[in-house]
Amino acid sequence: MAPAAASATDATLDAVAVGGGPAGATAATELARRGRRVVLLDRQGKPKACGGAIPPRLIEEFDIPDSVLCARVSGARVMAPSGLTVEMPIRGGFVAMVDRAVFDEWLRARAAEAGAERIAGTFESLDRDSDGTAVVVYRPADAPREAVPRRLRTRFVIGADGARSAVARQALPDIGDGAYVIAYHEIVRTPPVGRDGYDPARCDVVYRGDLSPDFYGWMFPHGDTASVGVGTARPGFALKESVRALRVLCGLADAETVRGEGAPIPLRPLKRWDNGRDVVLAGDAAGVVAPASGEGIYYAMAGGRLAAEGVDEAFDSGDPAPLARVRKRFMKAHGGVFRALGFLQGYWYASDERRERFVAICQDVDLQNMIWQSYMNKKMMRASPRVYLRIIKMNIAHMLRLV
Ligand SMILES: Cc1cc2nc3c(=O)[nH]c(=O)nc-3n(C[C@H](O)[C@H](O)[C@H](O)COP(=O)(O)OP(=O)(O)OC[C@H]3O[C@@H](n4cnc5c(N)ncnc54)[C@H](O)[C@@H]3O)c2cc1C
Incomplete structure (x- = not known):
């Protein structure tokens, strides 16, 4: 790593990662490990609505300890509209599950351990100082509404504030808002093993147009709880009724509901992730969720790491070109899988x-x-x-x- 550029004053941060989900926390960790002065700004609200399934590659690539996992799954039961049911055991492997309240907090704590400064607050706007330097304007989590927002002067901004990113809207207003599936799930208490056929080491994946017209329904076990959900891009679709029917299919109709929550899942990568100057997007903010599966955690972390590399290189060279290479590198690594899964979903x-x-x-x-x-x-x-x-x-x- 080269020393900080001469133009950066002491009061100027090297980077601010906006959003402390998998993308932002990973980006902040990587930059801090490279010796950069980075702030991780997260609004610290409710945990992210998420099925929590992660692949072994994520665990290896990002050094996730067993203690952060809430379950390991050894197969799936896949159901067709006719009721045809196929068991798909995972031979020589597993799918891990995480509780996002635990997982995301662990990732943020790791970023702080690496040297990032954590700030609990909500991003409000991207401003510019008189010399053109970016200023992240945010409202601290504990500040009264009438308080004056705080300002972070920074060389680079990583927009990792999730789907429908406020950073993307402000820094890249020309790229549009992207396309989304709206997903809704319920976290339910799981029954004792074996009751109503419940198996805590098996996922259910349900393909039925009446339950999820252009996506699928799932039941992912999380130990004492499970995530049961569906998604669709169809406006006005009765997601809650679908989840009710899905719970019957999965043997969880009478299970206690802990909470229900919905969120958008991006359908395709945005066509540009950087503003050609000092902002780059990562994760859901960049639209990177795999088609067909809706898997986004791994891709958010991979994107967060690439965004950090891009910022680090841009800092060293004083040239913003590495920011544009973040998307190119991501698509080179994962574009083939996205295209194949896009075909699978479309057909x-x-x-x-x-x-x-x-x-x-x-x-x-x-x-x-x-x-x-x-x-x-x-x-x-x-x-x-x-x-x-x-x-x-x-x-x-x-x-x-x-x-
Ligand atoms: C119902 C559902 C089920 C899913 N299931 C799975 C699954 O099983 N496996 C999988 O891999 N993916 C799944 N996904 C997708 C996955 O959750 C996302 O792709 C992933 O969380 C993206 O990570 P991220 O860091 O980009 O964004 P997020 O996880 O959304 O994190 C964004 C962060 O930014 C913060 N933030 C937002 N706005 C602001 C602001 N203005 N100021 C400050 N902070 C802000 C939020 O608090 C949050 O911490 C699912 C999604 C949904 C909706």
């Missing part, structure tokens, strides 16, 4: 007839292994050429309705 989730066929092909053990390996390792896994060819032929036969 197989389009009607109940297709959902039925999709669940039917999930009976194939080689396909199951490819799906789980791709999820766990975050890259498209190929089987042997013979098996791969057979899976492609099976997909095509179903697409052409030959079977």
Whole structure:
């Protein structure tokens, strides 16, 4: 790391990460570890609405200890509109679950341990000093409404304040608001193991147009509780009624409801993540959630790390070009998976007839292994050429309705 640029005064921070979710906390940790003076600004509100499923690759790549996980899942039960149910065991692996209240706080504490300064407050606006330097204007969490907002003068801003990011809206007003699925889930108390078929080491994934017209329904076990939810991009869709029906399917109709909450899930990466000067977006703020699965935690952390690298390089060179490379690097690493999952969602989730066929092909053990390996390792896994060819032929036969 090079010393701080000469133009930065003592009162000027190197960076402010706005948002203390997986993206912002990871970005702040990385920058602090590189010796940068970074503030992590988070409004410290309610925990993020989230199913909490994370892959082993995240655990390895970001050094997540076992103590932060609330469950490990060894398979999924996938249900089709007809009621056809397919068991998909994870051979030689697992999916981990986190409680976001615990996980996010642990990530923020790690950022502070690395040297980031934590501030509890709400981002209000992005201002400029007379010399053009960015100023993050925020309201401290404990300040009365009439108090004058505080100001953080900073060389760089990482916008990691989630879907419908206020930082993105202000710093990149020309890129639009993005497209979203609205997801709603309920956290319920889980029954004793075995009651109503409940298995704390198995997820349920339900493909039914009446419950989730363009996404899927899920039940993810979290130990003493479980997340049961659905999503759709269709405005006005009765999400709460769907979750009620989903709970019946998953054997959790009578379980105590701890809370219910909804939030948008971005549908596709925004076309630009930086303002060509001193702001770069990461995570949901940049629109990076995998299509078809709605998985965003890993991609938020990967994006947060790349954003920190971009800021660090831009700081050293005095040239904002590395900020634009953040998106390029991300898409180079994950664009292929996003495209494949985008196709999967666009095609197989389009009607109940297709959902039925999709669940039917999930009976194939080689396909199951490819799906789980791709999820766990975050890259498209190929089987042997013979098996791969057979899976492609099976997909095509179903697409052409030959079977
Ligand atoms: C119902 C649901 C279920 C999901 N299930 C899964 C799942 O099982 N697995 C998975 O991988 N992904 C899942 N996702 C997606 C995942 O939750 C997100 O992709 C992920 O949280 C993105 O992380 P992030 O850090 O970019 O944003 P967020 O987690 O949204 O964090 C943003 C942070 O910014 C803070 N903030 C926002 N505005 C301000 C402001 N003005 N000032 C200060 N701070 C602010 C918030 O308090 C928050 O801490 C799910 C999403 C939903 C809605």
